[in-house]
Amino acid sequence: MNTVFIESVGLAAPGLPSWQEGRATLRGETALVPAPLSPHTPTMLPLNERRRATPTVRLAFRAAEDAMQGTALPAASLATVFASSDADLAIIHRICLALTATPRLISPTDFHNSVHNAAAGYWSIAAGARAASTTISAHSGSFAAGLVEACAQVLVDDCDVLLVAFDLPAPEPLHAKCAMAHPAAAAIVLTRRPTERSMAALTCNSTSATETTLDEAALEQLRLGNPAARALPLIQMLALQRFGSVVLPLGLAANLAVELRAP
Amino acid sequence: MNPLRISSYTVSSAVGAGRAAHVRALRAGTTGLDRLSFDTNTLDCWLGEVRDFDVPLTGALADWDCRNNRLAEFALSQDGFLDAVAACRARYGATRIGIFIGTSTSGVQHTELAYRARDAVTGTLPGWFDQRRTQNIFSVAAFVALRLGLSGAALSISTACSSSAKVFAAASRAIAAGVCDAAVVGGVDSLCLTTLYGFNSLQLISADICRPADAARLGISIGEAGGFALLDPLAEGSLALLGYGETSDAFHMSLPEPAGRGAIESMRAALARAHVAPGEVDYINLHGTGTIANDNTESRAVCEVFGNITPCSSTKGWTGHTLGAAGMAEAAISLMAIEQGIMPCSLNTRTKDPAIEAGILLETRVAPVARVLSNSFGFGGSNCSLLFGRLP
Numbered sequence: 339m340n341t342v343f344i345e346s347v348g349l350a351a352p353g354l355p356s357w358q359e360g361r362a363t364l365r366g367e368t369a370l371v372p373a374p375l376s377p378h379t380p381t382m383l384p385l386n387e388r389r390r391a392t393p394t395v396r397l398a399f400r401a402a403e404d405a406m407q408g409t410a411l412p413a414a415s416l417a418t419v420f421a422s423s424d425a426d427l428a429i430i431h432r433i434c435l436a437l438t439a440t441p442r443l444i445s446p447t448d449f450h451n452s453v454h455n456a457a458a459g460y461w462s463i464a465a466g467a468r469a470a471s472t473t474i475s476a477h478s479g480s481f482a483a484g485l486v487e488a489c490a491q492v493l494v495d496d497c498d499v500l501l502v503a504f505d506l507p508a509p510e511p512l513h514a515k516c517a518m519a520h521p522a523a524a525a526i527v528l529t530r531r532p533t534e535r536s537m538a539a540l541t542c543n544s545t546s547a548t549e550t551t552l553d554e555a556a557l558e559q560l561r562l563g564n565p566a567a568r569a570l571p572l573i574q575m576l577a578l579q580r581f582g583s584v585v586l587p588l589g590l591a592a593n594l595a596v597e598l599r600a601p
Numbered sequence: 602m603n604p605l606r607i608s609s610y611t612v613s614s615a616v617g618a619g620r621a622a623h624v625r626a627l628r629a630g631t632t633g634l635d636r637l638s639f640d641t642n643t644l645d646c647w648l649g650e651v652r653d654f655d656v657p658l659t660g661a662l663a664d665w666d667c668r669n670n671r672l673a674e675f676a677l678s679q680d681g682f683l684d685a686v687a688a689c690r691a692r693y694g695a696t697r698i699g700i701f702i703g704t705s706t707s708g709v710q711h712t713e714l715a716y717r718a719r720d721a722v723t724g725t726l727p728g729w730f731d732q733r734r735t736q737n738i739f740s741v742a743a744f745v746a747l748r749l750g751l752s753g754a755a756l757s758i759s760t761a762c763s764s765s766a767k768v769f770a771a772a773s774r775a776i777a778a779g780v781c782d783a784a785v786v787g788g789v790d791s792l793c794l795t796t797l798y799g800f801n802s803l804q805l806i807s808a809d810i811c812r813p814a815d816a817a818r819l820g821i822s823i824g825e826a827g828g829f830a831l832l833d834p835l836a837e838g839s840l841a842l843l844g845y846g847e848t849s850d851a852f853h854m855s856l857p858e859p860a861g862r863g864a865i866e867s868m869r870a871a872l873a874r875a876h877v878a879p880g881e882v883d884y885i886n887l888h889g890t891g892t893i894a895n896d897n898t899e900s901r902a903v904c905e906v907f908g909n910i911t912p913c914s915s916t917k918g919w920t921g922h923t924l925g926a927a928g929m930a931e932a933a934i935s936l937m938a939i940e941q942g943i944m945p946c947s948l949n950t951r952t953k954d955p956a957i958e959a960g961i962l963l964e965t966r967v968a969p970v971a972r973v974l975s976n977s978f979g980f981g982g983s984n985c986s987l988l989f990g991r992l993p
Contacts, residue, residue, distance in 0.1 A: 436798075471983065
């Protein structure tokens with residue numbers, strides 16, 4: 339694929355609460371202390387929607403808002419790609435539990451929040467973003483698959499795109515069936531043309547090479563514990579202001595080689 | 602955009618298995634909806650259930666067994682689709698064909714069954730429950746890729762009821778950007794209690810049969826469907842995707858924006874990408890769920906873009922609302938409209954709602970059809986319009 343430009347990054351994971359605060363850790367200057375993320379208030383959302391926003395929506399917002407800190411582009415101008423393996427497993431749990439009871443009473447708010455694109459819907463309302471928005475899943479390859487779709491949107495539909503990857507562990511008993519250790523979210527703003535804020539030029543192509551692992555054991559554990567955290571090798575390169583390539587998992591057979599160059 | 606040729610397509614819904622069953626039903630005006638029992642459903646409603654597919658998967662892909670993947674398997678087996686993909690694979694190689702599948706709930710019905718079977722003391726879920734290969738949203742795309750022996754870029758798109766319309770847009774972009782040379786797109790959504798009781802909690806399930814645009818309509822009838830299309834720029838067939846439009850309402854999670862701005866812009870974007878004027882569209886396949894809000898808003902949006910002359914109808918009176926599969930099912934019906942020269946009526950519509958000014962077809966029309974626009978709208982304010990046509 340042709341080149342797109344990374345404008346900004348957002349991050350939310352235990353010990354990496356934001357891009358600004360996580361950079362030193364990703365550069366290896368401070369050790370990772372995987373403290374749980376504090377609750378996030380999505381201040382961009384109108385009060386009515388904010389009241390209904392689930393922890394999953396709030397996590398996606400946390401990384402998306404963080405990425406918007408690094409760009410002058412208005413949120414309303416961006417197309418969006420949301421990438422999540424499982425979106426809201428807590429709601430799936432509540433609904434499946436309610437379906438075993440008599441009478442079967444599902445909360446209407448739970449139901450409309452259960453759609454995989456709930457975070458995307460809330461974001462479009464918060465940002466006043468009326469452009470294209472898609473929400474995808476590719477299990478542990480969700481971030482890379484979302485990156486491919488986001489790059490294709492930039493290149494083919496000629497727009498700037500906000501990519502947001504997010505996943506949250508399920509409550510028990512579902513948790514025992516989904517290997518997800520902690521919540522994590524990562525966001526990237528991609529642009530058609532370089533700007534004064536561009537951090538890197540990016541190209542990506544599928545590869546049979548094996549995925550990049552992280553040297554620091556605690557960071558590697560973080561990477562493996564959540565589909566969105568599979569973005570960390572790429573985000574670490576940006577933290578180190580280093581160019582080169584990383585390989586991210588992409589769905590089934592192939593992986594994705596992501597190459598970063600000077601913008 | 603360059604028109605993208607569609608070399609093969611298939612659909613299975615409550616109407617029947619494969620294209621011929623759908624063409625027959627569209628001509629005869631016979632609905633696939635019925636008052637059926639499904640699972641342990643106690644709601645008073647009509648359902649669009651696919652017949653004779655619900656048998657366990659066996660062999661190498663037995664681990665992926667769940668209602669949704671069974672429906673995928675059944676739908677893939679119709680209309681020579683497997684052979685068409687095999688020929689395409691021989692031409693481009695397995696790694697160069699992308700897989701883009703829309704679903705709203707994937708195999709969540711399997712999770713419902715697992716919760717019913719959880720341990721009475723510990724609450725743990727049964728050993729047979731494999732979340733990744735069933736309930737996970739990617740499960741259906743992974744299953745389809747494995748079943749077809751394809752290893753190109755694979756993903757599921759899940760944007761509620763626009764999911765499997767948006768796969769056409771994503772696949773078109775992926776081919777244009779060089780991610781893949783050809784693509785299998787599809788939509789698979791199967792009946793489950795989550796959507797039945799979920800839509801019921803929003804008071805959108807009709808006790809009466811789904812009557813799109815009818816003055817006395819009461820809401821949706823839920824259906825299930827599986828369908829697929831093979832997008833191949835070098836194919837020889839004459840059917841093609843001419844354009845797509847995608848927008849967001851930025852208004853409400855489960856209600857359409859009353860003026861239909863998002864719908865207007867998605868229809869206009871599809872026309873603009875194809876360089877087609879509104880007057881060049883012969884028939885519009887509406888989203889037409891049969892709810893008060895959707896049908897009124899969509900009519901206003903259609904009239905804004907096309908006026909009230911272009912013939913249009915929802916075909917959910919035949920299939921029910923197949924949710925994440927609706928975009929694909931209605932893409933298939935749009936392609937049949939072009940191939941057969943038929944514009945299906947708005948089945949079950951007795952008296953058109955006076956508030957609806959769009960050119961709703963109360964009787965099926967037989968006439969040449971060169972271009973069809975198909976609308977799909979979903980929760981979260983997700984809009985997608987697709988334009989299909991015949992190439993020389």
